[in-house]
Amino acid sequence: GDSVTQMEGPVTLSEEAFLTINCTYTATGYPSLFWYVQYPGEGLQLLLKATKADDKGSNKGFEATYRKETTSFHLEKGSVQVSDSAVYFCALTLYNQGGKLIFGQGTELSVKP
């Protein structure tokens, strides 16, 4: 079945370090891919998305490229800040699923000053 796998956390980085959170997917069709961020005690916020192969989603310094050949959508940021500490969820949806999202397990990021 369709699924999303993320690297396990927690990930602990120093401020201004480079961030990569790996995400791979399995899908029977052509999914759209998303990264959501959840700050403590809050709901999810859409961080970025990509709807087709080779698309790059970007927002707030974060980037992810839809790689069909490796079925991946890794999240990157060149220089993290303490305020980026949160849980990051990779997710996919298929057009014929009425918008239903399939989430990865989430990766907790902790950035130390």
Place this chain on the structure above:
Amino acid sequence: GAVVSQHPSWVICKSGTSVKIECRSLDFQATTMFWYRQFPKQSLMLMATSNEGSKATYEQGVEKDKFLINHASLTLSTLTVTSAHPEDSSFYICGGGERGSFTDTQYFGPGTRLTVL
């Protein structure tokens, strides 16, 4: 991005009582609302999908008589936890589906923390 509100943000209730959680899309029409449950340090578990004006579709293992979902308008969906018990304590999040050209983007509410004593 589109905004979804949830009310209340937290609620504490006694075992056996019912609790209603409201989810509103403030600046778009959510033809579809999704309800999720999240346990601490875990991912979101989809409970049910509701389309405006029709019955909700529940995921396997979710009791539809216990978790009543109503989606009476394009901007409001409600989840009622009936006869709540301590094991129903959780973080409940709704997501509104916004129709796009080729894909659907979901926007989430801030969540409701339910504690059943």
